[in-house]
Amino acid sequence: MRRRLTLLVAATMCLALLAFVVPLALLLRTVAQDRAVATAAADAQSLVSLVGTADPDTLRISVEHMAAGARGPLTVFLADRSVLGSRAPRTSAVRLAALAGVSRTVERPDGREIVVAVLGRPDGTAVIRAFVPAAELTRGVTRAWLVLAGLGVALLLLGLLVADxxxxxxxxxxxxxxxxxxxxxxxxxxxxxxxxxPPELRQVAGALNHLADRIQELLREEREQVADLSHRLRAPLTSLRLEAESLAGTDATRIAARVDAMERAVTGLIDEARHRREADAYAVCEAASALRERVAFWAVLAEDTGRAVTLDVTVEGPLPVGVPADELAAAVDALLGNVFAHTPDGTAFSVSLAPRTGGGALLTVADDGPGLSADLAERGASRGGSTGLGLDIARRVAQSSGGRMDLSAGRTGGARVTLELGPPVSPPASPPASS
Structure with missing residues (x-):
């Protein structure tokens, strides 16, 4: 935009300068020509009275004196064929003036010729001839044009500077x-x-700031609503804990452990809703350890339902991804929860983790069940009576890291869900403190 504005001003100024400088340059040339012709005509007219009345000797001395000071040749042709002043040929204009007794200005290739007929001499009509060379007609024009061109360039540069x-x-x-x-x-x-x-841009800045304030307000309200909803879950969790404590044996221990895990998840959800930091955009976690932890948690339920679990983590060392650890755990729980919710007991499933080209990781959950259609990836879509948010949670986690979710069929015909998790994003460097 800046370049376009500068080019627009440059084009406008060039047109304005052309409209101003070209006529002025032509006017200067015309003025220079008229000035030279007027000077030569004045020299010729100054000799008219002298040629008409002076004797030959006085006339010769006066003409030679004036011819020496004139800018161009100044000649007097007498009727007796004698020539006074500058040497010049008797041109057709001179002969015509002598015969007809008329004065005129004649345009010639090498300049302009001014002839003045002087009547009343005893020996006949005399003719005064003043000649203006072409160089004299354009004297000073080139310098004036250069000054105009320099002035135009200076004005153009000044205009470009102001436009910039x-x-x-x-x-x-x-x-x-x-x-x-x-x-x-x-x-x-x-x-x-x-x-x-400008005022319009100040209004846009104010509207953008108002929009940011409104977004913050809406997010704060949404987080409080989520936190309130999550807080309400503590009452039934407390009831479940009491029921579990009333039982005996390994069942009580197992149920109490799951209630504890659910309570921790609810507590984490409340903290996340109320205290989510803007630095989450630059969050990072180690995907391999987080995946192993969640698969170990679900492996207990898989054993109870007769499901074979295969975990394949083909990575050496840590594998960082650009999502918080709790969000990655929520995505894994959502995918594994779908396996338990939409496949019959005894259905085997596998979980694999591999490095992603360009950074990040590829997380794949595949099962041997009946499979899922692509429309179930939409938010709220479900065939098993659930909320239909599991795949949407996984998709949003992948997209928040710069990746995506892919839903396809596995080798045995079951569902295969692949999450592309992007690499961590480094926060922008802080500006240096001013001294």
């Missing part, structure tokens, strides 16, 4: 607005635009 300053003052607020909008898109809700520039 103005466009910078206009584009800089727009660039800042764009940067703030990108920060808001990356969940940096602390980003605010400074109202600057």
């Amino acid at each position: 300053r103005l466009s910078r003052a206009l584009v800089s607020p727009i660039t800042e607005l764009s940067a703030v909008s990108h920060r808001l898109a990356r969940a940096d809700l602390t980003a605010r635009a400074r109202p600057q520039g």
Whole structure:
């Protein structure tokens, strides 16, 4: 935009300068020609009275004196064929003036010829001839044109400088607005635009800041609602804990452990809803250890339902991904929960983790069940009476890291869900402190 504004000003100024300089240059040339012709005509007219009345000797001395000071040749042709002043041929204009007694100005290839007929001499009509060379007609024109060209270039450069300053003052607020909008898109809700520039841009900056405030307010309300809803789950969890404590044996221990795990999940959900940090956009966790922990948790239930579990983690060392550990655990729980909810008991399933090209990881959960259709990946879609949010949770976790979710059929015809988890994103460097 800045370049386009500068080019627009440059084109406008060039047209204005052409419209001003070209006519002025032509006018200067015309003025120079008229000035040279007028000077030569004045020299010729100054000899008219002298040629008509002076004796030959006085006339010769006066003509030679004036011819020596004239800018061009100045000649007097007498009727007796004698020539006074500058040596010059008797041209057709001179002969015509002598015969007809008329004065005129004649355009010639090498200049302009001015002839003045002087009547009343005893020996006949005399003719005064003044000649203006072509060089004299354009004397000073080239220098004037150079001055005009230099002035035009200086004005053009000055206009471009002013246009660059103005466009910078206009584009800089727009660039800042764009940067703030990108920060808001990356969940940096602390980003605010400074109202600057023209009134319209200040209004846009104010509207963008109002939008960011409104987004923060809506998110805060949503988190409080989620936290309140999660808090309500503690009452039935407490009841389940009491029921578990009333039992005896290994069943009581197992149920109490699951109630504890559910209570921890609810507590984590409340903390996440109320205290989610904007730094989650730059969160990182080690995928291999988080996956092993969740598979170990679900392996107990798999053993109770007669399911064979295969865990394949083909990675050496840590495998960082760009999602928080609790969100990755929620995605794994959602995928494994779908296996238990939508496949009959005894159905085997496998979980694998491998490095992703370009960073991140590929998490795959496959089962030997009846499979899932692609429309079940939509939020709220379910065939088993559940909420239908499991696959949507996994999809959003993958997308938050810059990856995606792929739903396909496995080798045995069952469902195969692959999560592409992106690599961690480094936070922007803090600006150096001013001294």
